[in-house]
Structures are given as C-alpha cells and as structure tokens.
Amino acid sequence: MLLIKGLDVYYGKLHILKKVTLHLNTGEIVALLGANGAGKSTLLKALIGLVKNQSGEILYQDKPLHHLPPEKRVSLGLTLVPEGKGIFKPLTVEENLLLGSYSWYAFKKGKLLKESLDEIYTLFPMLKEKRKQLAGTLSGGQQQILAIARALMSKPTLLLLDEPSMGIAPNLVKEIFQHIKKLKEKLNLSILIVEQNAKSALSIADRAYIMETGKIIFEGEATSIAGHPEVQRAYLGRDIDTEVPL
Amino acid sequence: MSKDLKFLQLERLQAVLNRVYKEVPFYRALFDREKLDPEEFGDLSDLNKYPFTTREDLQKNYPYNMFAVPLREVVRIQASTGTTGEPIVAGYTRNDLAILADLNAKALKSMGLTKEDVVQISFHAGLFSSAFGIQSGAEKIGASVIPINFEDPKKQLKILQDYRTTTLVCTPSYALWLAEVLPQTNINPNSLMVKRIILCGEAFTEKQRSLIEEKFKARVYNLYAVMEIFGAAVAYECHERKGLHFQEEHFLVEVLNPETLLPVKAEEVGEIVITTLTKEALPLVRYRTGDLVIIKEGLCPCGNVTLLTSGILGRKDEILSVRGIKFHPSQVEKIIEETTGERLEMQIHLYRSEGVERITLLVALGESLFSDSFAEQEKVRERLEEHLYLELNLPIVVKFIERSSFERKDGKILKVVDKR
Structure with a gap:
C-alpha cells in the first residue's frame, strides 16, 4: 500500500536520505531500525511531508504523495506520532484527542466526533478516566498512549510511530508495544515504526529494515532479523567482538 | 514481471549493493574504480552500469575474501572441487x-x-x-x-x-x-x-x-x-x-x-x-x-x-562439466606439465558408455617419453591418472599417442572432442 522509491532528502547541503526504497503492505507492522542519525526519523517526516527538500517517489494506495502538503497527506490516511509525543500539556486529555480530529472535523459532525471519542475510550479506558485531567499531569507512558490515541482520531490507515518507547519506564514499554499490536489487529492498521529499542520493535513487527547513514542495508522478516548481527553492527557501527583480544 | 516484484527487487538490490560496498573490499575497490556509488542507485536499470563478477574473481579472493560477514557468522562452508586454479568457496x-x-x-x-x-x-x-x-x-x-x-x-x-x-x-x-x-x-x-x-x-x-x-x-x-x-x-x-x-x-x-x-x-x-x-x-x-x-x-x-x-x-x-564437476582444459594441461615435466599436447575425449559420462585423455608422446622404455611410459601414465583423479575427482583414462594421430579441425588440434 505504501511504496517509497528512490527517496532523497537534503538538510541544506547535507544528504540525509540516499535513494531509499521500501514498501509496506496493508495490515503490516514494519520496523525501521538503525543507530542515531541513520535517517529514520527523517524518513517519517518526509513521509508525512514535514521535510521540504525531497525528491523521489512516494506512492500511497497508488496515489503519489510527494507534492502534497502534510494536511492533505493526513486526509489520505497517514498520521505521524512524533518523537517526544508532542501532546499539548496545558490542555486536557479530551481536548488533545479532539485536536486529533482536525482533518475531518466539522460543526455538523458532532455525533461522529462523539462516536470516535467513545471508540478511543473503549480502546484505552485509562484515557476515559483521566479525560478531564491536564495532559501534562499524565505519566510518560500515559502521554504516549494519548499521543497514539490522538493520532487515531484522524482515522488513519497508516500509522507512523517515531520512537514510541522513548522516555518511558522500561516496564511500560512492553505495554505500549502490546497496545500497538492490538491496534493493528483491531483496526487493520498498517504501522511503520521507528525504534531504538530494536528487540521490542521486532517482537511485534512482521518485517524490518535496517538503516545506516541514510541508506537501507538490510531487509527481512522480523523473525530472521531478531538477533541478527547486522542489527548489532547497525547500532554500534563496528564489530566489538573483533576488537576484543583473544 | 509484476510491479511488486520489481519493487521488492529494487529494495533488496539497494541493500545488497550498500552492504557489499561496505563489507567486501573487492566490491569496494571495483565500484570505486568504475566510479559507482551505490548510494546513487535508484532504479533497476542502473544495474547496467555495474561490472560483472566472474569465477576468476571468486578464485582470486580464495578463500574468504568475498564474504560479506565475519567468519563467525558463517555456519557452513562449501568449496567446489576441480575448477581451474583455486577452488571457489x-x-x-x-x-x-x-x-x-x-x-x-x-x-x-x-x-x-x-x-x-x-x-x-x-x-x-x-x-x-x-x-x-x-x-x-x-x-x-x-x-x-x-x-x-x-x-x-x-x-x-x-x-x-x-x-x-x-x-x-x-x-x-x-x-x-x-x-x-x-x-x-x-x-x-x-x-x-x-x-x-x-x-x-x-x-x-x-x-x-x-x-x-x-x-x-x-x-x-x-x-x-x-x-x-x-x-x-x-x-x-x-x-x-x-x-x-x-x-x-x-x-x-x-x-x-x-x-x-x-x-x-x-x-x-x-x-x-x-x-x-x-x-x-x-x-x-x-x-x-x-x-x-x-x-x-x-x-x-x-x-x-x-x-x-x-x-x-x-x-x-570452454569449461567442461562432467558428472556435475566443472573443469577447464587448461587445468588438465597444467597437470600434465606438472607430472611429466613437459608441456605436451593433449586432447580430451568425452563420451558416454553405459549411459555414464567418461573421459579419455590423449597425450602426445614427447621426446623424453618417446625414448623411454614401455615400462617407464606406463609408470608416467599411471602417475598422471592418479594425479588427475586427485585434482579433478574424476576417473580419466590416459592414453599416449603420436602427435600425428590427433583429431583435427582446419589443421588445428582440437582440445576437446565432445561425443556425449
């Protein structure tokens, strides 16, 4: 459903993404792994249209995306959950969620809005409990769930997740990932997930790509990539074993 | 070929090129020499610009230099027998x-x-x-x-x-x-x-x-x-x-x-x-x-x-494939030279009997062999057969003949006569 072909992105003169080609099928979770600075987050930003200086092809459900501004891409079904969540802390949980519906919200659609909210509250009962609470008073894990829930309010078909485990207590990371997996199964969402926490991401992903300095160096089934030395090399950039004297 | 398949190929090909450029010195040198940057690879048709890899390249990089992963990640190693020069690993x-x-x-x-x-x-x-x-x-x-x-x-x-x-x-x-x-x-x-x-x-x-x-x-x-x-x-x-x-x-x-x-x-x-x-x-x-x-x-x-x-x-x-084993005629020439100490002309006859492929090697009688006794010749012949078997893993029957009795085409001695 999503095809990226030969995507180049520049930050000024810096060549960040180099002819990146990848694909994502409907209802699939794909993990994008790699060290800091590999270009993973840039790829997500390029997908949603936040990076201007890009060339190459992006096709979503056979429609070219690369000339569309971010809001048009959201109406087509893409949504980004940005790194660091990006929730509005002085607003309440519910207000945050309502903001997620901006792409389709209209005065006459009040009923639909209510239904959508109810759906979200059934998915995440925790948010219902705290819906009048200010978002800034939630814990890190709860904020992450709120960020994902807000993204769901735009009724996406493709969810782009940027580092969902960042800044979250390790014991909650597992819970977040289980939520993500549940979303895929319940809503038949396709999910592209960028993650430092390779192990967790691979535990829920169907396939994975490994990026290194702006290019893809490996593609494969998640099960065959888990524990793959290439993952280690991509993160650590070198072969530690060879540096240890025998 | 379907569009999806082409796309998958492109995706995987990019990763392969990036990987070999990074991990295999042979490819790094080769791509650098041809001024090819895998990072520029954006379409399957770009592959036309890339150089070929040959058997010789694999032999020159014997045994492990073509590997793109450290040896400890390799769980099985297999080598070809009976190819020209070094085996391919x-x-x-x-x-x-x-x-x-x-x-x-x-x-x-x-x-x-x-x-x-x-x-x-x-x-x-x-x-x-x-x-x-x-x-x-x-x-x-x-x-x-x-x-x-x-x-x-x-x-x-x-x-x-x-x-x-x-x-x-x-x-x-x-x-x-x-x-x-x-x-x-x-x-x-x-x-x-x-x-x-x-x-x-x-x-x-x-x-x-x-x-x-x-x-x-x-x-x-x-x-x-x-x-x-x-x-x-x-x-x-x-x-x-x-x-x-x-x-x-x-x-x-x-x-x-x-x-x-x-x-x-x-x-x-x-x-x-x-x-x-x-x-x-x-x-x-x-x-x-x-x-x-x-x-x-x-x-x-x-x-x-x-x-x-x-x-x-x-x-x-010219590589011959007999019973699944591949070898080059020049390899046979080399073995003859090593065994007899002379560069003798030869002809490889391939044929089938009882359905199975067989090889007879005809070797010209050189000067030194010609003057030797029959028993001496026989010893050389046996040594040659043994040597050929060890090198090529194929049973080859050796016969000495006079230079004039080789099968020819346009006056040239044919190296291989294939009657399979």
Missing part, C-alpha cells in the same frame, strides 16, 4: 541456510512433492552443495529423505526398489546409467514406486529426458543449481514443465548475449547473469554463470509470473 549464514531450505522446498513442492514422498538423493562428491540444499528442502516439506553418496548403480536400484522411493534426485548422466543398468537386474520397472526423477547438476536434452521417463515410467523434472550462488533451486521446473522458473524474489536474473553483454530478446540464446538479493554470507553482483539458456515468451500455465527460460543448453566458455 561458498559460505552460508544461518539465515542463508533457512532461505536455501525455503527455495528448495518451494521448488520441490511445485513438482508435487509432499510429506508422503520418499526422496532418494544420490549425488557423489562434487555436488554436495546441491545435495544438502535439496535435502533441507525435502525435509522442510516433511518427506522422508535417503541421502546416498555412492555410485554402484545396482545397489542404488535395490534401494530404489526396497525403500519404495517415490522421488529420485540425481544428475542426468547418473539417471541414464541407472536406466542402462535397470534391465540387467531382476527388478521389474513396473514394480518400482518412483514417480518423479529430479535431475540437477548438468544440462540434458529432451531426448535423454524421454529415455529416462520411458525406462522408469516416471516424470522427469529439471532443477537448476549454481554452486557459487546458492546451490540448488536457483530455478526449477514446475509441474507444467514448460521451462525453468527463476526464483526472482531472491535472485535478479539477467540473460545477456555473451559477446555484447546486452540483454537478449525472447527466443534468443543468452548467458545467465545473477545478482543475489537475499544472500548474506556471499552476496554476488552480476555473477556470470556461463550457463546458456533461451528466454521463453508467454506465461507458464501454472500462473507463476517469474522469468521462464528453457533448460540449460550448455556453457559459453
């Missing part, structure tokens, strides 16, 4: 072996193999790599596998009968030999359970196919193996048997004119050039297999849309 990571099993399972399944089948895999030395691949594929399907590593055709036929083998896997020449021996035994061909024979390791003709089918009353399938690439199941014949299907999710296949190196059209003869897309330990870019095929037009009725070609027609270079 192929390595497999754990993941490579899993894919190898998948490829073989897919090929065998499309030939109709199920877990009810008893598969007798009979290869001798030089073809181990194919044998292992086929074995893992058959086991993945759940069939019962009998791996065999000896040549005696009578014992082989006894096993075929007693173990109620349904599928026999061997080289074409061996199958022909078995067909030849079958009437000499007390085995009734009609009592055999064998229903399919899978031939691998050599080219064979349609005539040979029908001969084997008639003798065993079984269907013959073709399985294409390239030892350097992956072993068996790079391509296979499906149950429709309209030609070889290449497994294009894992191999990018080009069929090129061996002279001009440009793509050939349908119904023209071309050389198979393969770029591996998923191999980890030994990824190869545009590897020239030397095997010739004809691209077939139209689709196979089985519905598989991947590249369809004829069976292997032969080889574009």
